[in-house]
Amino acid sequence: MQIVNLGRLEADVMLFGGPYSNLQATRAARAWAANRGISSNRVICTGDVAAYCANPAETLAEIRDWGIPVVAGNCEKQMAAGASTCGCGFDSGTTCDVLSASWFAHASARIGPSERAWMSNCPDLLQFELGQRRFVVVHGGFTDVSRFLWPNSPDTEFQEEIDAIRRCVGPMDGIIAGHAGIAFERSIDSVEWINAGAIGMPAHSGRPTTEFVTLTVKGDVTVHTLEYDNIEAAAAMRAAGLTQGYDRALISGWWPSEDVLPESLRRQSCANG
Numbered sequence: 001m002q003i004v005n006l007g008r009l010e011a012d013v014m015l016f017g018g019p020y021s022n023l024q025a026t027r028a029a030r031a032w033a034a035n036r037g038i039s040s041n042r043v044i045c046t047g048d049v050a051a052y053c054a055n056p057a058e059t060l061a062e063i064r065d066w067g068i069p070v071v072a073g074n075c076e077k078q079m080a081a082g083a084s085t086c087g088c089g090f091d092s093g094t095t096c097d098v099l100s101a102s103w104f105a106h107a108s109a110r111i112g113p114s115e116r117a118w119m120s121n122c123p124d125l126l127q128f129e130l131g132q133r134r135f136v137v138v139h140g141g142f143t144d145v146s147r148f149l150w151p152n153s154p155d156t157e158f159q160e161e162i163d164a165i166r167r168c169v170g171p172m173d174g175i176i177a178g179h180a181g182i183a184f185e186r187s188i189d190s191v192e193w194i195n196a197g198a199i200g201m202p203a204h205s206g207r208p209t210t211e212f213v214t215l216t217v218k219g220d221v222t223v224h225t226l227e228y229d230n231i232e233a234a235a236a237m238r239a240a241g242l243t244q245g246y247d248r249a250l251i252s253g254w255w256p257s258e259d260v261l262p263e264s265l266r267r268q269s270c271a272n273g
Contacts, residue, residue: 047073
């Protein structure tokens with residue numbers, strides 16, 4: 001268990017997850033931060049830098065050059081260990097599980113020892129203070145790095161993670177997570193649970209833009225949309241032979257499979273809502 005304390009941050013923080021080998025989105029996120037004067041020590045990534053899209057090595061190089069703190073996602077852990085699967089938490093045999101074989105093999109084949117060593121040094125948990133509040137950053141969950149916690153997951157599931165984190169590092173005011181790919185905010189047991197979204201893939205909303213979050217010193221949480229050259233990113237995926245459906249998701253805004261999602265978050269339910 002690697003835990004890193006970033007100390008007290010003195011101004012607003014940018015939070016995002018899942019660059020997912022999407023170089024165009026990563027560069028757009030970096031430009032967004034630079035245009036607003038948000039320094040690299042106040043930009044935090046919840047992991048899964050290399051995943052679905054075409055440019056794992058280039059995206060890793062961009063993130064490393066940016067110098068931002070990154071918590072270890074399941075992809076970092078699996079690639080650092082030389083594993084053959086992504087460890088995303090997909091049920092065996094589901095469409096998401098089957099599709100993951102292609103993109104994970106593509107990503108893993110294009111990163112070398114230096115990238116794997118960097119991944120192995122990503123912490124499991126980050127801590128920081130902002131204003132009068134203390135925050136903890138994990139990937140999916142603390143008990144399971146690839147745990148999916150959705151906007152409508154039961155309170156008991158969030159409570160399990162909150163209790164486990166408290167036992168490890170003590171009280172906190174907020175927890176920042178990723179993995180699910182959808183930005184949201186929940187309040188559980190006086191703790192604010194913030195999912196920072198993913199910049200590398202749309203949030204299954206029918207819009208090609210992706211999502212990230214800012215957190216202010218005053219405690220305001222804002223979900224932002226990230227516009228980037230999704231056409232170029234999708235073309236890069238097709239040129240790399242990654243045509244299993246996530247390339248189309250960059251254009252349509254809809255994931256190629258919904259089997260990982262709760263029923264209420266699936267496309268038909270969204271359309272009816």
